[in-house]
Amino acid sequence: MRILVTLPAGDLRDSFFPPGMRDRLESLGTVEWNPDVDDFTEAELRDRIDGVDVLVTGWGSPRVTADVLDAADDLSLVAHTGGSVASLVSEAVYDAGIAVVSANDVMADHTAEHTLALLLSQLRAVPALDRTMSAGEWGTGDGEGAEIRTLHEADVGLVGLGTIGRNLLDHLDSFGATVSVYDPYVDAEDLSEWPSASLTDLKTALDSRVVSVHAARTEETVGMLDADRLAQIPDGALLVNTARAEIVEEGALLAELRSGRISAALDVYHEEPLPADHELRSLENVLLTPHVGGSEIRPPLTAAVLDDVERFRDGTSLEYRIPREQWATMTR
Known part of the structure; x- marks a missing residue:
């Protein structure tokens, strides 16, 4: 051979x-x-x-x-x-x-693990608490520092499913999360092994406390999450993107993050490596990793x-x- x-x-x-x-x-x-x-x-x-x-x-x-x-x-x-x-x-x-x-499939296992790490870190305010501790302070999150939230019994929306999303569903099961899945290429029967997950439309998936992007980058998904759709994400929600940056309009995302209305955890960017002076690096409501989720x-x-x-x-x-x-x- x-x-x-x-x-x-x-x-x-x-x-x-x-x-x-x-x-x-x-x-x-x-x-x-x-x-x-x-x-x-x-x-x-x-x-x-x-x-x-x-x-x-x-x-x-x-x-x-x-x-x-x-x-x-x-x-x-x-x-x-x-x-x-x-x-x-x-x-x-x-x-x-x-x-x-x-x-x-193996890369999807690792990416799902990284996605879980990002969303837990942001929900539990790990970066903010680390900054507080490094500054010599004692932030508890009880009105004195970062807001600490939980994934237990949270409502989660998945934009796209794919192999990574399926692996993430396994992780979310252990937290008792209720998951709304938007993916036009998936049938309800495909979710039969995850009773806590249901197939929904995009609006319903976006109306979640945690929204995680898992769609493939194709002609039809580039720019799918524009300003109008990002506005459907509730105040205080977390947007996680370990898929491809181009699925989310960069300008619209930056506007939402500047306002402080939502937070984000990102592993993918419109320009990679992310420029040293990019605005994302200066926003405290964003957790950034350098496209390392699965690779x-x-x-x-x-x-x-x-x-x-x-x-x-x-x-x-x-x-x-x-x-x-x-x-x-x-x-x-």
Whole structure:
């Protein structure tokens, strides 16, 4: 089995393929590693893909287009160490019957965990209390400092569901939260294992004390939460976004946060890295993390992908397969 790894040489590849993961991949077949410090271009991928059975990709890898596939007589599996494959594989890959797997489900576990950490930190006023303590004060939240709230039996609205939202529902169950889910691609039966969750319209989901964004970034969702929709979020509510920044209009969000009407916890931004002088950095009602929700714990992502490469070698069912229907609704 011939395996081509498109990730370029350097720290990023080393973080996904530390020595143990590298050795494991090389035990599965004959591996060609990208020898350069730059990503392949589409033309370079086309030149190298003849005779390759398994293509292992990462962030920045060139798109697998119909033109690339013209030179890929043996390609049977695309294994992506990241999450979404929407901008990586083309429809031609599915037309050719090539299997596509990714670490999307594992990344979703980590992102849901980070989402929970953010919303609990803001509800429990952890950043504000830390600032108070660091200043030598004793803030209790009883009218003397930050307001401390709870997730127990809270009403939560999810804008979009997806794999991350489903994992978050598992966490929310332990708090007895009541969850309103807006996702036009989800049926009520899809929520059957979470009795506390119900499928609603967008207005109802936004009318919650905690609103968490989990929609994919697509043409129809960019700018979905504009000024009018943000205004539907109740006073004092918390908006969490660990999905994609473009789903929320930046100017409208900044206006709401400046007013102090709502607070936010954000892991994604319209410009990344977030500029040092960006207004978000100066607002005390915002908790910021640098887009680390699902992507910083990397060896488990690689391990999941290698599990499926091994299954592919052995001719068994692939656990992390991305079907065409899922590909069509993933973040682009």
